[in-house]
Each structure stands twice: as C-alpha cells, then as structure tokens.
Amino acid sequence: MNWRFIVPLFLTLLLCAFLMIPVGLSVTAGLTVNFFQGVESGLTLRWVAEVWRLYEGTIYLSLLIAVSCLGVTLVLGVPMAYVLAKRRSRLTRLLEELLVMPVAVPGLAIALALLITFGGFREFRMSWAFILVGHVLFTLPFMVRAVLAVLSSIDLKGLEEGARSLGAGFFRRFFQVVLPNCKSGIVAGSLMVVTLSVGEFNLTWMLHTPLTKTLPVGLADSYASMRLEIGSAYTLVFFLMLVPLLVALQWLGGPTSPRRRSSIDPNRRRRP
Amino acid sequence: MDRRDTPFLILLALPAVIVFSAFFLLPLARLVMVVGEGRDGLATYAVVLTHPRYLESLVATMVLSAGVTAVTLALCGVVGVFLTRNRFFGQRLVVAMLTLPLSFPGVVVGFMIIMLAGRQGLIGDLTQALTGNRLVFAYSMAGLFVAYVYFSIPRVILTVMAAAEKLDRRVEEAARSLGASTWRVTRDVIIPGLAPALVSSGAICFATAMGAFGTAFTLATRIDVLPMVIYTEFTLNANIAVAASLSIVLGIITWVALAIARSLAGTTVSAAA
Amino acid sequence: MTGPGLDIRLVACAKTFTDGTRALEPLDLDIAAGETVVFLGPSGCGKTTTLRIIAGLERPDPGGRVVFAGRDVTPLPVEKRDIGMVFQSYALFPNMDVAGNVGYGLKVRRIPAVDRRRRVAEMLEMMHITELAARSVDQLSGGQKQRVALARALAVRPRVLLLDEPLTALDAKLREELRIEIDRLLRNLGITAVYVTHDQAEAMALGDRIVVMERGRVAQVGTPREVYLSPANPFVARFIGTLNVVSGEAADGHLHLPGGRLALNGAGSIPASGRLSVAFRPEAVAVIPLINPGDQPHPDGGLIGTVTAAFFLGDHIRLVIDGAGESAIVALAPNHHRFTPGDRVHLAVDGGAMPFAEG
Numbered sequence A: 001m002n003w004r005f006i007v008p009l010f011l012t013l014l015l016c017a018f019l020m021i022p023v024g025l026s027v028t029a030g031l032t033v034n035f036f037q038g039v040e041s042g043l044t045l046r047w048v049a050e051v052w053r054l055y056e057g058t059i060y061l062s063l064l065i066a067v068s069c070l071g072v073t074l075v076l077g078v079p080m081a082y083v084l085a086k087r088r089s090r091l092t093r094l095l096e097e098l099l100v101m102p103v104a105v106p107g108l109a110i111a112l113a114l115l116i117t118f119g120g121f122r123e124f125r126m127s128w129a130f131i132l133v134g135h136v137l138f139t140l141p142f143m144v145r146a147v148l149a150v151l152s153s154i155d156l157k158g159l160e161e162g163a164r165s166l167g168a169g170f171f172r173r174f175f176q177v178v179l180p181n182c183k184s185g186i187v188a189g190s191l192m193v194v195t196l197s198v199g200e201f202n203l204t205w206m207l208h209t210p211l212t213k214t215l216p217v218g219l220a221d222s223y224a225s226m227r228l229e230i231g232s233a234y235t236l237v238f239f240l241m242l243v244p245l246l247v248a249l250q251w252l253g254g255p256t257s258p259r260r261r262s263s264i265d266p267n268r269r270r271r272p
Numbered sequence B: 001m002d003r004r005d006t007p008f009l010i011l012l013a014l015p016a017v018i019v020f021s022a023f024f025l026l027p028l029a030r031l032v033m034v035v036g037e038g039r040d041g042l043a044t045y046a047v048v049l050t051h052p053r054y055l056e057s058l059v060a061t062m063v064l065s066a067g068v069t070a071v072t073l074a075l076c077g078v079v080g081v082f083l084t085r086n087r088f089f090g091q092r093l094v095v096a097m098l099t100l101p102l103s104f105p106g107v108v109v110g111f112m113i114i115m116l117a118g119r120q121g122l123i124g125d126l127t128q129a130l131t132g133n134r135l136v137f138a139y140s141m142a143g144l145f146v147a148y149v150y151f152s153i154p155r156v157i158l159t160v161m162a163a164a165e166k167l168d169r170r171v172e173e174a175a176r177s178l179g180a181s182t183w184r185v186t187r188d189v190i191i192p193g194l195a196p197a198l199v200s201s202g203a204i205c206f207a208t209a210m211g212a213f214g215t216a217f218t219l220a221t222r223i224d225v226l227p228m229v230i231y232t233e234f235t236l237n238a239n240i241a242v243a244a245s246l247s248i249v250l251g252i253i254t255w256v257a258l259a260i261a262r263s264l265a266g267t268t269v270s271a272a273a
Numbered sequence C: 001m002t003g004p005g006l007d008i009r010l011v012a013c014a015k016t017f018t019d020g021t022r023a024l025e026p027l028d029l030d031i032a033a034g035e036t037v038v039f040l041g042p043s044g045c046g047k048t049t050t051l052r053i054i055a056g057l058e059r060p061d062p063g064g065r066v067v068f069a070g071r072d073v074t075p076l077p078v079e080k081r082d083i084g085m086v087f088q089s090y091a092l093f094p095n096m097d098v099a100g101n102v103g104y105g106l107k108v109r110r111i112p113a114v115d116r117r118r119r120v121a122e123m124l125e126m127m128h129i130t131e132l133a134a135r136s137v138d139q140l141s142g143g144q145k146q147r148v149a150l151a152r153a154l155a156v157r158p159r160v161l162l163l164d165e166p167l168t169a170l171d172a173k174l175r176e177e178l179r180i181e182i183d184r185l186l187r188n189l190g191i192t193a194v195y196v197t198h199d200q201a202e203a204m205a206l207g208d209r210i211v212v213m214e215r216g217r218v219a220q221v222g223t224p225r226e227v228y229l230s231p232a233n234p235f236v237a238r239f240i241g242t243l244n245v246v247s248g249e250a251a252d253g254h255l256h257l258p259g260g261r262l263a264l265n266g267a268g269s270i271p272a273s274g275r276l277s278v279a280f281r282p283e284a285v286a287v288i289p290l291i292n293p294g295d296q297p298h299p300d301g302g303l304i305g306t307v308t309a310a311f312f313l314g315d316h317i318r319l320v321i322d323g324a325g326e327s328a329i330v331a332l333a334p335n336h337h338r339f340t341p342g343d344r345v346h347l348a349v350d351g352g353a354m355p356f357a358e359g
C-alpha cells in the first residue's frame, strides 16, 4: 500500500460518493414523511401514492412511446443497417453520416425544426405521435450502430454466399441468415432505444402538450412545482422503471466486459 | 457481384430514408429558411455575435462546457486507469455505482444536484452545522457545472476503462525498466495511449454540455446558457427567427466539435455518444 | 436431379472487376459429366474467380458464357443453378445447429420435414458426424466444420460440386485424411466437381484433369500425369514439383556443363549448337557414390559433383549437389545409400525425362 494506490482509491471513492449520495438522499426523501425534519418524522408510501395519482398517465405514455419507438426503429433501423453493411459506397457512407446527425445536433434544434415545419398540422401536433417522431430521430442512430457493429464483425458475405449456394433468395437470406446472426446487436440496440426514449427530455419538453406529458416532462414539472418529497418519490418511481432495463443491459455486459465482446462475435459464443 | 440484390436493398433502405428525410432533413432545411424569413433576414445569423446577451451566453456556455470536459477527463482518467489496473474488494460494485447514472436524463441529474446543493441539500446542512452559513449553489452556474460533471462521469469512465484495458502493459514496464518515473510513464506512455479515448469522449462530453437543456431547466430558468436562451426566445418572446439562428449556431458548434474529435481520434465518435 | 453430374462448358469467360482488375483472361474449358477438375495455381492467379463464375457468384464479362448440360446459365444467379459449394472459411450458419445447417438447402427447396430428417441423417452418416447432429457449429473443430460444410453442400444432391480450397485451413494430417475422403466421395457420387487449390499434391491426388493457371490465363490443361511429365512450359514445370534447370553450351549432341556433359538424345527438337537450357526432375537423376578421386564422368554422358546437403526423408534421400551444373542440382537417391556433405557423386540424367529445352 503506497500513495500510488491510496490517492486514486480515495478519488474513486469520492466520485462514488458524489454520484450515489444524491441518489440515496432522493430515495430517502421520497419515502420520508417530512424530509426537512429528517427520517425521524417516519417513513411513508404516501408520496409514492400521490405521484401515482398525479402522474400515472405520464408513465403509461412514456411506456407507450418507448415501445412504439422501439417498433419503429426496428423496422427502419435494422434493414438500414443491413444495407449499410452490405454496400460500402460513398452514398451509403453519406447516408450513415446523415443518420447519426440527430445525435450530434442538440435536441432543442431538432425540436424547433419539427415545430416550425409541422406545428401547423394540429391533429399531428397535438398527438403523442409528434413526440414519437422526435424519439425515433434521436434513437435510430443507436439502433443502426448496434446492428451495424455486429454485421461488420461477422462474415456476412461468406454466410450469404453459403445460403445462396443452397438456393436461398434475398428475403429468405435476410430473415433466416442475416437477422438471426445479428440478434445480439438487435437486443443491445433495443435496450438502448428503450432506455433513451424513456429518459428523453430535451426534445420532448418542446414537443409535448398538456395532454401528452411523458415521464421526464412530469418529473421536470414536479421538481418545479411540487414539494421535494413528491419530486423524490416520482424520481424513485422512475428509478424502479429503469431497473429492469439496467439489469438487462448489465446482463449483456458493459462495453468493457468480455461477455459483451462474445455477444457481438457469434463465432465466439458462450458454450452451454 | 450480387447486382440483382440492389432493388431489394433499395426497398429495405427506403422506409428509413423517407422517414428521415421527411422528419429530419426537411425540418432542418425549414429551420435554416426561417432565419432568412425573420425581420432582419440573413443578418439574424450575425445576431449571436452582435447582440451582447447572446454573445455572452455563447461564451459562457463554451467556457462552462470546456471546464466540465477538462475536469471530467482528469477525474475519469485517473479513476478509470486505477480501476483497470487494480483489483480490490468491492471493485465491481464501485464500477456499477460509477456507471449507474448513465441512464439518468438531464432533469434527474439536475434534481440530484438539488438534493446535494439545493436549499434543503446535504451540503447546505453540513455547512450550516459547521460554519453557521448555508452554502447553496445548485441554482447557479456552479450548480450547472457540478451537474454536468455528474452527467458526464459515467460516459467518460466507460470509454477510459475500455481503452485502458487495451493498453499494452509491457510498454509501460519497458519504460520503467529504462528508469522512467511514475510521472514520466504517465506522461509518455499512459496518456498518449489513452489519447484517442480521451479525445473522443471529451468531444462527446463537450457537445453534450453545449446542447443540454433538461438540467439547466430543472436547476433554474435564470441560468443564461445558450439552450436556455433559445428556449426563452422561442417560448416567451416568440422570436422564432433568433431562436432558429441560435440553435443552428449551437448545432454547428457541437457538430464541428465531434467532427474534429473524430478526425483526431480516427474513430467514429458519435458511435459512443 | 439425382444421378451423375452434368457437363459444364465455359466459353470465353473473362473477368474484369469494377476497380479495373483484370482477374481472368477469356477462358474456354469443357468439363465432362462426372469429371473432377482441379484448378491449380499460385495466389491471385484467378482460380477463385473462375470458380465463382461457374457458381454464378460472379458474372463473366460480356461475351462470356457458362453452359450447364447444353443450357446457357450465364444469366442465372447462384441460387438458381442447383450447385453445391464448399468454402475455405466453411461459411456455416452460426444460428443453426449441425443438422440445421445440413438441412438448410432442403428447407429452401421445401422438402417435407420427414424426408428432410432422413436425408440429413444419411448425410451425417456419410460424413461420419452423426453424433454431432445437435451441436452448435461454434463447438466444432476445423475438420468437423468442413465435414458439415460438405454434408450441407451434398444434401441437396447437386449435380455440380464446387470446392474452393476446402482443406487449406486444416493441418497437414487432417488435410490428408479429408482429401482421401473427398476423393472417395467424388468417385462414388459420380458428381461433376470443380476443386480449387494451390497445393499440387492435392491437385495430383484428386484431379481427373488439372487446369494450371498463371496470372489469369490457363497455362496447361491435362491429366496429372501429363502436367507432371510433359509440362507445357517452364512455369508449369516449376510450379508442379521440383525442377532442375541447367544451362551450358550445346555441341555434338551433348550439353557441356562444369561437371561433365549430358546427352541430348531425348530432348525433342533442339538446336544442334549454341547456348541451351535443359530441365529435368530430381527423380530423373541416377546418383552413384564415387570412391576414387580420379573417377571420370561416363563417356556417354554424366556429371560429377559434390554433395552439399543430404536430407533423409524416409522413403528416399534428397540430395543437393554442387559443381555439376552452374547452379545446384536436386536429386533423389534410394534410402539405403549413405551420403555426407563433401561426398563426390556421379549423376546420370535420363534423356527421355527432359521435358523441354530452350535455346
């Protein structure tokens, strides 16, 4: 044990504290009768119930949008990734570049552009589909990237030629050979899309209407206008919603875990 | 080649291309045009430079983002390398804790800072107990700074750890065997080895801080960062042309930051965003 | 579809890739039904390209035609050609188990499940991999993978089987074992087979005929015997087996070399005099150890040289001899002799075994 170990260790623990203490405080506050007086005032689920009464709709809408967003990005993104993997030309590179632009351009700008262009279509503007459009734009690059990463790590050309030599036509190849072999990318991309969609605020705040409030919009609303305990309880509900997604992501493995690499490379899959 | 696949491939790409053109390219083009249609025409673009309030907020946002990037890179560089080089009890838990906030949206991060440094926050309680004065900085630029660091740590640490794992330890050992001090090894071997990861995650960090809106919105509507200014111009002042021109300027800055980083790091930066 | 293979005819098949690479000069070739033709040549000579043109994975340049049993299949893509194909990289589907892979072509052809299962079992048995049926293809060794790939290609009873360096990724022993098996299969099935390799031993063992290619051109087509014993040109001779080439002055029916002279009786039409090169195989050289320092070359033709290296290879000894020609000569000797570097030897070359001579 020397300072070369102690100093960074201390820093590491400090960062952990910095990140985790507010989470702990917020969870506590959400379950405390009166946070100002402290935990001594007693624990309660009253605030959670209150949140449910006030904001139940936002949770359902967020889930609805996330699932729809997943559906749309699957239908649009997976075939697109396949096309990008199969044809490496200047045109497809440009396409790829354009497709990932919504990640680089601030959500505010995209939202503004959408409002200016489609704000006049009242039906559309007032419906949750308007928010869905923003979410799809923002999450599509992640789906395309995740699937493309897997497609470029497998011997796509060889597999397809193998299938062709056995008589398989285009769509048979796509559904029976290509899709099953990029499953890991599709799963990773899907988790990413759902997580991002559930938490999206920058675009959504601009696109929402009083009747189309999502969970993060509701959160911002409660932070601004409700007592601290309610904001905290609402945050707690949000954390609970994230748990299954985070567990699934963890199970797939973070970018640094060896399991992640093997899930990407079908030639190195786990043995049962 | 399999040229007869081409019609099918076009068919597969078509839905994405249509949706993307209709809902992204077209609106973006409209956004650019709206600026020209404003009261001052294309001169609206210059407003960000000529109008002191906009210029100040642009400079403030850039300084803030650069500061956040520098601090986050320094912290995560040390901690990320440390976590890949050492094995200790509870390490997996530490990594899990450091990456948990990855999925927190900006609003929630803002709220975390309120819990920490807000009116009823922990730091306030502690400082009051120690000095008698309540230290409350959540609702200011300082609060935003801390919030953005909070937001960026999980992302940067993952990238640094992935890069540090790939570093060849033998190079380091060779440098030590040649008599290099820890400081020299860090400067000459570790930092250059991590450079691509630092550059790309730093660029993402900078771009995210430039464009983030939720956190500032939660902390205070009075913080004059560019996204807040754009929001105010659009919703309160209905100054659509200015809001559009400012958001285009903002978009160009973040896009350029990512593009520069990508050409420096030689990897697809936006992939990790 | 069952039964003997069909005949293949390539007419003026050339290939220029979009980047301008000329991979294949116009090639004409007839492959008889049931024949095994091996394409042999150095890396980049266009073997794979030719195979892919036959398969339908590449289209020949305009004017080229591929004809299967009298039917022009040039416009047909690979999936319509009813061929079987085996790839160097196996190209097995990781998302299916072994049985799934073998049965895939049958599924594509909408063969009922019952028949499919029976056929898969038959194929697995033929390739001796019945016990692997339910395995994932990631869990197979290289040899097992290639057996699965063969079974998969043959399951649909193709009338043409195309194999692109199927054994190159395997180690030497496995290569030999599978080569024998492939040979047996091709003979039993009577299928038309086109086999690409850069290994001359494999080509000799498998091919009814060998097509030797050089830089996009056919250098020679012939039986293994013809290609080895009567190579059409120095490239073919050198590519297949070891070749000694000696140069000297020709005079009165002999080639004069530093270590003596060679009789030129068998070397075809050759100039009577002047500078001349002659080629012969190591096994055409008879080696006799010399005891006495004063020994002279045989008056009818013979060379004297010094052993610089001797390799005992089990069934024979491989010698490298200096001083006989201007450069080293490789010769084979029976394994009961003993040679050590420095030994003087007498070399006699069978004149009939000199495949060609150049002025």
Ligand SMILES: Nc1ncnc2c1ncn2[C@@H]1O[C@H](COP(=O)(O)OP(=O)(O)OP(=O)(O)O)[C@@H](O)[C@H]1O
Residues within 6 Å of the ligand: C017, C018, C019, C021, C022, C023, C041, C042, C043, C044, C045, C046, C047, C048, C049, C050, C198
């Ligand atoms: N898709 C392609 N585009 C451009 N050039 C190609 C393409 N495929 C092959 N070539 C070129 O065509 C030539 C012949 O290639 P081919 O693959 O037929 O060689 P080969 O005889 O099979 O070699 P190897 O033994 O290395 O497999 C080579 O020069 C190669 O670089």
Ligand SMILES: [Mg+2]
Residues within 6 Å of the ligand: C047, C048, C049
């Ligand atoms: Mg080849």
